[in-house]
Amino acid sequence: MSASHDRKFFDTFLLILGILVGIAIALIVVARIIAANTSAANRQGDPMYEQQVEARIHPFARNAVAGEDNAALAVPTAEPAAATDLPAETVFQQGCVACHGAGIAGAPKLGDKAAWAPRIAQGKDVLYQHALQGFQGKNGVMPAKGGRADFTDQSVMNAVDYMVAASQ
Ligand code: HEC
Numbered sequence: 001m002s003a004s005h006d007r008k009f010f011d012t013f014l015l016i017l018g019i020l021v022g023i024a025i026a027l028i029v030v031a032r033i034i035a036a037n038t039s040a041a042n043r044q045g046d047p048m049y050e051q052q053v054e055a056r057i058h059p060f061a062r063n064a065v066a067g068e069d070n071a072a073l074a075v076p077t078a079e080p081a082a083a084t085d086l087p088a089e090t091v092f093q094q095g096c097v098a099c100h101g102a103g104i105a106g107a108p109k110l111g112d113k114a115a116w117a118p119r120i121a122q123g124k125d126v127l128y129q130h131a132l133q134g135f136q137g138k139n140g141v142m143p144a145k146g147g148r149a150d151f152t153d154q155s156v157m158n159a160v161d162y163m164v165a166a167s168q
Pocket residue numbers: 091092095096097098099100104105106107108119122126127128130131135136137138139140141142143145146147148156159160
């Protein structure tokens with residue numbers, strides 16, 4: 001009785017074990033088939049892929065060889081972006097509107113004729129100079145170029161012209 005029980009147990013056990021081994025082998029085979037159809041066929045040998053790998057693993061330092069063409073070693077020089085003269089409204093919106101838009105911190109507001117009249121009376125040269133170099137007035141501090149040192153002088157003068165024209 002007990003011997004036949006054991007036998008039955010072993011038979012079932014071996015059967016399940018066999019099934020599991022079969023599944024494992026099937027998975028390995030399927031994985032290899034998929035890999036053969038994707039990785040090897042689509043990746044290896046693909047010039048674009050190899051170029052990317054090459055870029056990732058190429059040595060950090062390269063040596064110049066005497067007598068050879070070493071042009072590829074030339075260090076690319078980053079050209080600084082040339083400062084260009086910007087149109088008045090662009091400059092105003094980017095650098096002046098924060099204060100002059102609403103008349104913040106004592107700044108004469110764009111279009112406020114009363115606030116601008118005595119300033120305009122000083123003459124354009126004074127206004128340019130104050131806008132470019134900054135100045136401390138009775139009402140507050142006008143930072144040089146509105147704090148935008150990257151603006152060209154001409155850009156700032158354009159903005160001054162714009163504010164003056166809009167406030168006369
Ligand atoms: C941080 C705030 C601020 C910004 C940004 C700013 N200004 Fe001013 N600006 C002032 C203040 C404050 C005054 C008035 C100072 C005073 O008279 O006491 C002023 C005054 C001026 C005046 C009159 C100068 C004078 O002699 O009366 C001009 C012109 C001027 N700003 C141009 C500009 C231009 C152009 C820009 C943008 C490129 C600019 N400002 C950006 C605060 C600012």
